Structures are given as structure tokens and as C-alpha cells.
Amino acid sequence: MLRLLPSFLLLCVACQLAAAFTDGLLPNGNFEQGPKPWQLKGTKVAGRDAIPRWQITGFVEYIQWGQKQGDMLLVVPEGSYAVRLGNDASIKQSVKVTKGVRYSLTFSAARTCAQEERLNVSASPESGVLPMQTMYSSNGWDSYAWAWLAKSDEVEVVIHNTGVSEDPACGPLIDSVAIKQLFPPRRTNTNLLKNGDFEEGPYILPNTTWGVLIPPQIEDDHSPLPGWMVESLKAVKYLDAEHFSVPRGRRAVELLAGKESAIAQVVRTVPGRRYALSFAVGDASNACEGSLLVEAFAGEHTIKVPYESKGRGGSKRAVLQFTATTARTRVVFWSSYYNTRSDDLSSLCGPVLDDVALVSVRYPKHA
Ligand SMILES: *[C@@H]1O[C@H](CO)[C@@H](O)[C@H](O)[C@H]1NC(C)=O
Ligand SMILES: *[C@@H]1O[C@H](CO)[C@@H](O)[C@H](O)[C@H]1NC(C)=O
Numbered sequence: 001m002l003r004l005l006p007s008f009l010l011l012c013v014a015c016q017l018a019a020a021f022t023d024g025l026l027p028n029g030n031f032e033q034g035p036k037p038w039q040l041k042g043t044k045v046a047g048r049d050a051i052p053r054w055q056i057t058g059f060v061e062y063i064q065w066g067q068k069q070g071d072m073l074l075v076v077p078e079g080s081y082a083v084r085l086g087n088d089a090s091i092k093q094s095v096k097v098t099k100g101v102r103y104s105l106t107f108s109a110a111r112t113c114a115q116e117e118r119l120n121v122s123a124s125p126e127s128g129v130l131p132m133q134t135m136y137s138s139n140g141w142d143s144y145a146w147a148w149l150a151k152s153d154e155v156e157v158v159i160h161n162t163g164v165s166e167d168p169a170c171g172p173l174i175d176s177v178a179i180k181q182l183f184p185p186r187r188t189n190t191n192l193l194k195n196g197d198f199e200e201g202p203y204i205l206p207n208t209t210w211g212v213l214i215p216p217q218i219e220d221d222h223s224p225l226p227g228w229m230v231e232s233l234k235a236v237k238y239l240d241a242e243h244f245s246v247p248r249g250r251r252a253v254e255l256l257a258g259k260e261s262a263i264a265q266v267v268r269t270v271p272g273r274r275y276a277l278s279f280a281v282g283d284a285s286n287a288c289e290g291s292l293l294v295e296a297f298a299g300e301h302t303i304k305v306p307y308e309s310k311g312r313g314g315s316k317r318a319v320l321q322f323t324a325t326t327a328r329t330r331v332v333f334w335s336s337y338y339n340t341r342s343d344d345l346s347s348l349c350g351p352v353l354d355d356v357a358l359v360s361v362r363y364p365k366h367a
Contacts (some may be wrong), residue, residue, distance in 0.1 A: 282315025
């Protein structure tokens, strides 16, 4: 038995190498392995294959923690290194996946100088453009999620800065590129909504303390938050219980851009039947203090749920009862107010939403 063990281990290493990637940081996804000294001109990376596991095009810089740009200190979110995508620059890696399965991509990005930056992210042949208009987190870094359906067993994951600015070096810093397999959530007999507890969603890097932004779906069909769509203009934030106060389970969402970021799901309903939409509203323990207000909609029915936040976590439950008037009812949540963190007035924050359930209710007949 003991003599068999080493060869068994070897076999398993081999089978892991051949298997499709499922969850976590891509190989050298945090760019800790960098170019050789002769493959760098200052900070500019010279050579398509200079960064192990990646292929680059255009003006890509290799950035070390603490490096200065003018009077700005460049901070790297994970480890000691990150890359910067200048004008029309891209990074790319081939990843083995499983055809027909949905995946989400998570990466961290920070703007450096350009006012408005857009990244074209793709997993061949699908792509989407993510705007990074607003900095939500206090250290300048945010993580973004995007999702796609694998059309083959190998995809090229590309992050491309499509912007062109006067200074060719201007462009976002990128770090911590990870992917995660998504499992399509199902309705259950206790909840007509899918993924009502938000437990299924994009990868959150264990060492990032600022959650993941789920951008509005401007042109994509696949949501990194299965079952849900982010409507309107701005992102919602996906939170983990490791770094935030979450009403139930391991995950929740923060509605951080007022009525500009709404989260929605369409459910089949029977006209004339009574339903109860229940949910938890709270704060993430992230210094989001003051009066928070969540508005929930089920078709034309609505409820406003106020929540007084001390910024230290907590939640309450609310229920919207309604009679369906159509065969499909749109369930929508948004924050009525714009809130900012008391420890950083430039960081948007908002109420936390979790544990959303829709059930059909029957009333006992009155005598
Ligand atoms: C984004 O990149 C993909 C793949 O390179 C490309 O097919 C697509 O046209 C690009 N989209 C935009 C808006 O540039
Ligand atoms: C997270 O940080 C810890 C402590 O700094 C480190 O040991 C660990 O390797 C990091 N994990 C990842 C995935 O980078």
C-alpha cells in the first residue's frame, strides 16, 4: 500500500494538469512572476512572452508596490506586483475550461490618470466592455466581475484597454485575475426566485477586502450573479462574510449607487394569486452610517424599507405582500439614497440586501 502511494500522487498531479480550470487565481494571475531584467525597459515590458503564463500586446508596464508616478504612490492590492495597460494594451492567457459551462472572471483594477477608462474583457469568442467610471473603494482598487458561457474547451481570456490617451502609459493597473465556474441556480419549493440568498456568484479573492463590483449588463447575456440582472447605470457590490457583515450565509449584495444601480429578476406568477416577497436589509459593517432606504418592487407594488445604520453591521427583515396581475412579475431592488462612508466621503456605500424569497401565500377562508 505504502509503496503505491507516490505513483498514485504522481498520477493525480498529471490528471489535475489536464483537467479544466474551475476556481481561483489563474496561473500567475497575480503577476508575482515577472519579466527578466533584460525584458524590461524601465517599467515597460519588452517581448510578447516576457510575463510568465501571459502574452501581452501594446504598452504594458510591470509595476512594483510602492513605485511612484509623479507624487502618487502606486499601491498593489495583492502581493508586490501588478501590470498597467497603456494605450491599446492587452494581456492574454489560454485557459482550459468545460464547454457549455458558465464562468465568471474576477480581476482587480485601479485607475491611474485617465478620467474614464474602459476595458474590453473577453473569453473567446465572447466579450464585454466594462466601464470603470467611479472609484468605489478607498484605496483606489476595485474588483470587477464579468461572465460568459464557454463555447469550447479552451478559451483565451483577454483584458484589453481600448482607450487611447495622450500619455501612452496612462491606463489602469490590473492585478489578481481569477475565474470561477458558475452553477445555474434553480427555483425551489420554498423560493420562486433563483439565487435569492446570493450565495452563487463570482470569485472573491481571499485577500481582497473590498468585495467585487457587478457591472450593469449593457450588452451581455450572462450575469456573474446567476439569476439576477444589474439594471440601470452603475454596479452593485458583491460582498463576502469574511470581510463584511452579511445577513445570512457567506454572500450578499450592497446597493451602492442609489437608484442608478438596481438589481432585478423576472419571476413567473399566476395573475390573481397572492405572494409574499421577503428580504433582509442591513449594513455591511463598512462605516456606511446614517439613514439607508431600500425600495423593493414587485410589478407595480412597492415597499420602502428604512434602516438606521451605525455602520457596524446588523439587519432587519421586511415583507411585501401583493396580488400578481401578470404572468411575469419583475422584482426590483434599489437604494433610494446615495450614501458615502463616514471614514471616506469619496467612497460610495449603501444598504445590504440578502436572503430574498418569493412565495405564494394562501389565506385561510374567513367564516
Ligand atoms: C472586444 O474584444 C473582442 C475580442 O478581442 C472583439 O471581438 C470585440 O470586437 C471587442 N469589442 C469592442 C467593443 O472593442
Ligand atoms: C493572502 O495573504 C496572506 C498573508 O499576507 C498570504 O500568506 C497568502 O498567500 C495570501 N493569499 C493569496 C491567495 O494571495
